[in-house]
Amino acid sequence: MDLRFYVPTQVYFGTRVLEKNKAQLTSWGKRALIVTGASSAKKSGALQDIIAILEQDGIVYRIFDKVEENPSLATVLQGCREVKEWEADFIIGCGGGSPLDAGKAVALLSAQEKINQDIFQLENPGAMLPYIAIPLTAGTGSEVTPYAILTDPAVETKRNLSTAFSFPVVAFLDPRYTESLPLDITCHTAIDALSHAIEGYVSRRATPLTDHLAxxxxxxxxxxxxxxxxxxxxxxxxxxxxxxxxxxxxxxxQTGTCLVHALGYNLTYYHDIPHGAANGYLMEAFLAFIAQDVPAKTANILAALGLDYSWQVGKMLSLLLSPTSINLSEEQLALYAKKTLESKSIQFNPRIPTEEDLKNMLRKLISIN
Known part of the structure; x- marks a missing residue:
């Protein structure tokens, strides 16, 4: 058996986990930049907890709360300027997937001596600034991955900024911080986590260890x-x-994602469908597509969900999602299929889809002009 598993992040999980492990928040420097969104960190109580602990230890901080949903390169670069101007020496990301990914990107890019015009192709990337991740949603898993998913208008999609160095040094997971989430976001992020597990389980990069976790x-x-x-x-x-x-x-x-994320990014970028919801809308068609290639794993997924058929997954998820009302032209279908096939993650799918395969997956959820 060949197996590789690498996650250098220290994980602290449980209620009041920050309070119980204060030194792991404050031991990384003297000047912290807190990267977050406009309101979720305050509503959850996490921001107040972070500030109280920093102030107790004499750590000075600045709050960068400009992160939007599906963060842009421009926002990340603005955060990098804050780091340079204020001379922050460690970064705390607090929020859902967008603030966590933005904070990760800020920590990585701020530590680079030279950044190319295309930041997604860093030459000889060095270590990042110490980065602490505090998730406020239960979905992205960004607190234990090296990935920062950013919106890139130049190619009209989301792109992944990651290196071997871009893991958080510490992650604090407190379920209390998710109690203030609206129901729709709770459902969308739960489906995103489910999609990660399913895509990772059927990935060509899967191992017995990742299979068990999935x-x-x-x-x-x-x-x-x-x-x-x-x-x-x-x-x-x-x-x-x-x-x-x-x-x-x-x-x-370990595995990355595959087809669902690659295709779903188009629904999010062009139609503002929340990321987790986009994955949910595509899941039934995805499972039907891969069933002949990985029949045993497909059966295991259905069994783990307490179901017998892939169409039941679609029914199950539809109960948590609002109905879609997207109308796409054939030109749009062709564009989305092309962009999906250009994604690096598609190579880890159990079977590489054709353009027509991808169009058919989209046709199962939308009406065509």
Whole structure:
């Protein structure tokens, strides 16, 4: 058996985990830049907890709260300017996937002596500034991956900025911080974590270890589905969702994602469909597409979800999602298929789809002009 597993991030999981491990937040420098969105860090109580601990230890800080949903290169570069001007020596990312990815990118790019015109092709990247990740949603797993997913208008899609150095040094996961999330975001991020687990499980880069973690993550989703459906989500269920997201993040840190993410990015970039929802809309068609290539794994996924057929996955997820009403032209279908086939992650799919395969997947969820 050949197996490689690399995640250098220290993980602290549980209620009041910051308070119980203060030194792991404050031991990385003297000047912290806190990267977050406009409101989620405050609403969750996480920002107040972070500030209280920093102030207790005499750590000075500045808050960069300009991160938008699906963060842009321009926002990341603005954050880098804040680091240089203020001479921050470590970065704290606090938020959902967008602030965590933006903070990661800021920590990485701020440490580079030279940045090419295309920041996604760093030459001889050096180590990043110490980066601490504090997730406020249960979905992206960014706290244990090297990936920073950024919107790049130059190519009209999302792109992945990552190196061997771009893992957070520490991650703090407290399920209390997810209690203030609206139900739709809770559902979307849960589906994103499920998608990570499924894509990682069937990836050509999967190993027995990632397989075990992926199936456990899928079972976490199944176990919390009734709560997601009812909207009555207790702290125990939120803890399970966050744990499943963590496991799925550990999976894709090794395997990457594949077809669902590559195709779904088009729905997010061009139609503003939330990332997790886009993955959910595509999941049934994806499982049907790969079933003949990985029949045993497809059966295991369905069993972990307590289902028998791939169409039931679509039905299950549709109960958590709003109906779609996208109309696409044949030209748009061709464009999205082309962009998907250009994605690096598509090579890890169990079978490389054709352009027509991808068009058919989209046709199953939309009406055509």
């Amino acid at each position: 199936l456990e993550a899928i079972k976490c989703f199944r176990g919390t589905f009734p709560a997601l459906l009812s909207g009555n989500i207790a702290l125990e269920e939120r803890e399970k969702l966050l744990y499943g997201s963590l496991l799925a993040g550990l999976v894709i840190a």
